[in-house]
Amino acid sequence: MDMQALQRLIQEVVSTIVNTNKRVLIVHPQTTISNRQVETLKSYFQVEEWQADTPSQMFHDATVFLEVDQSFIVSSAQGLPHSPASLFLTELLLKDEPAILVPNEKMSVVFTTKEPNAYMKMLLQHMKSLQEFGCEFQLFSQLIPSIKDKENLNHYDIQADFITEEMIRSYKGQQLKLPFHTKITPLALDLIHEKGIRILRN
Numbered sequence: 558m559d560m561q562a563l564q565r566l567i568q569e570v571v572s573t574i575v576n577t578n579k580r581v582l583i584v585h586p587q588t589t590i591s592n593r594q595v596e597t598l599k600s601y602f603q604v605e606e607w608q609a610d611t612p613s614q615m616f617h618d619a620t621v622f623l624e625v626d627q628s629f630i631v632s633s634a635q636g637l638p639h640s641p642a643s644l645f646l647t648e649l650l651l652k653d654e655p656a657i658l659v660p661n662e663k664m665s666v667v668f669t670t671k672e673p674n675a676y677m678k679m680l681l682q683h684m685k686s687l688q689e690f691g692c693e694f695q696l697f698s699q700l701i702p703s704i705k706d707k708e709n710l711n712h713y714d715i716q717a718d719f720i721t722e723e724m725i726r727s728y729k730g731q732q733l734k735l736p737f738h739t740k741i742t743p744l745a746l747d748l749i750h751e752k753g754i755r756i757l758r759n
Contacts, residue, residue, distance in 0.1 A: 578601065578602050578603045579602050579603070579618040579619065579704060579705070579707075580602065580603045580604075580605070580617050580618050581598060581602040581603070581604050581605070581617060581618060581619050581620075581621055581704065582605050582606075582607055582617040582619070582620045582621070583595055583598065583604055583605070583606050583607060583621050583623060584607040584620070584621070584622045584623070584642050584645060584646075585606070585607075585622070585623035585624055586623070586624050586642070588624055590624060590661075591623045591624045594623050594624075594659075594697055595623070597701075598621075598700075598701070601701050601704075601705070602618075602704065605617070607620075607642075607645065609641035609642075609645070610641075618704070618707070619655075619657055619704050619707070620649060620654070620655070620656045620657065621656070621657045621658075621659060621700065621704075622642065622646065622656060622657070622658045622659065623659050623697070624659065624661045625658045625659060625660050625661060625664060626660075626661050626663070626664060627663065627664060627680065629642070629643055630658070630660075630664065630680065630683050630684060630687065631680070631683050633646050633647065633687060634683035634684070634686040634687050634690075635683075646692075649691075650690045650691055650692070652734070653691060654691070655691045655692070655693065656691065656692050656693070657692070657693045657694075657695050657700065657703070657704070658687065658692050658693070658694050658695070659694075659695055659696065659697050659700055660694060660696070664680070665696055667680050667681060667684075668681075668684065668694060668696070669696070717739060718738070718739060718740065719739065719740050719741075719742060720735065720739060720740070720741045720742065720745045721742050721744075721745050722742060722744035722745045722747075722748055724745065725745045725748045725749055725752070725754070726748060728752075728754065730754070731753065731754060731755060732754065732755045732757060733749075733754050733755070733756055733757065734757045734758075735756060735757070735758055736758070737758050741756075
């Protein structure tokens, strides 16, 4: 094992022991509003910001897309990703992994309106399609309590270089997909056998 790989393993072990908060992967457009929202979330959760073409190095309890706009919703509902973020959502949905979508201010109006007009009804239909695919819509004001209250989050895929015992201890699923390069520590492997978790490599 090289020094860089050992450092990554130590960082993962330390972060899982020190930080018992839920781990959240955030996908956002880097706007002033979304950056402020990320800072707020960091005070409640262990946050990793998603970057295109960079595999996540952390096990996540939830994946959250901030400041979701009309274009993102419509194209994602139709299966026509138009950006790296919407392509990432497509990848999650293909793997049956849930995602939480936080609409931006304009879409929040559509989401919360009591008497939608014909155009709003069309947008709401796209949102309903995404819900059927495994997405959950939350206003930012409801996001933190929603994530905190989730006991049985679905976990199917971990993108990390090393799987530690602590990561497996908090894992709720019975099947776990791992990249071929991911190494499993001996204690984590013992716990995987003890919990009867099936490992799939992709």
